[in-house]
Amino acid sequence: VQLQASGGGLVQAGGSLTLSCTAPGKIVSLTAMSWYRQAPGKGRELVATFRTPSSTIYADSVKGRFTISKDNAKNTVYLRMNTLKPEDTASYYCNADLCWVLYDGNIECGKDYWGEGTQVTVSS
Numbered sequence: 164v165q166l167q168a169s170g171g172g173l174v175q176a177g178g179s180l181t182l183s184c185t186a187p188g189k190i191v192s193l194t195a196m197s198w199y200r201q202a203p204g205k206g207r208e209l210v211a212t213f214r215t216p217s218s219t220i221y222a223d224s225v226k227g228r229f230t231i232s233k234d235n236a237k238n239t240v241y242l243r244m245n246t247l248k249p250e251d252t253a254s255y256y257c258n259a260d261l262c263w264v265l266y267d268g269n270i271e272c273g274k275d276y277w278g279e280g281t282q283v284t285v286s287s
Contacts, residue, residue: 164188166278168257173284174247182242184257184278189264192272196233196240196260200253201280207256213240225251247285254280 170182186193197212211231212220219231230243240257256279262272 164190164259164261164263164276166257166259166276168255168278168281170242171255171281171283173286176247176249176285176287178247178285179243179245180247180283181244182255182257182281182283184240184242184259186238186259186261186263186276190238191262191264191270193238193262194260197258198231198240198242198255199258200251200255200283202250202253205253210255211242244283247283249285249287252283252285254282256280 164186167185167187170180172180174180193215195212195214198210199207200210201207210222210225211229213231213233228246231240233240256277259276260274262270265271
């Protein structure tokens with residue numbers, strides 16, 4: 164399953180953005196959805212995770228500024244980013260740990276389902 168991510172853009176420091184990520188298709192179970200980010204020249208880092216039913220994990224660098232939430236009916240996770248800083252500039256990727264129904268009716272489970280990156284640029 165290819166996750167569908169959107170919501171990136173250009174914003175001034177102190178501004179806000181909301182990213183969304185949807186797991187399309189017939190989802191049997193969704194254990195967790197996460198946002199990662201990768202800045203130029205750096206490795207990919209975990210930003211936030213929403214783990215079913217309702218626990219959340221945040222990187223220290225975004226605690227108090229970012230909020231991850233999930234719409235169960237839509238299999239969509241949101242990342243609300245407030246008080247953005249230039250160091251938040253990166254490509255943001257969503258990841259899911261889920262089980263879904265394949266086109267042949269079989270069920271596939273995995274932790275490495277990703278969406279395409281969405282760029283967040285914060286100007287100073």
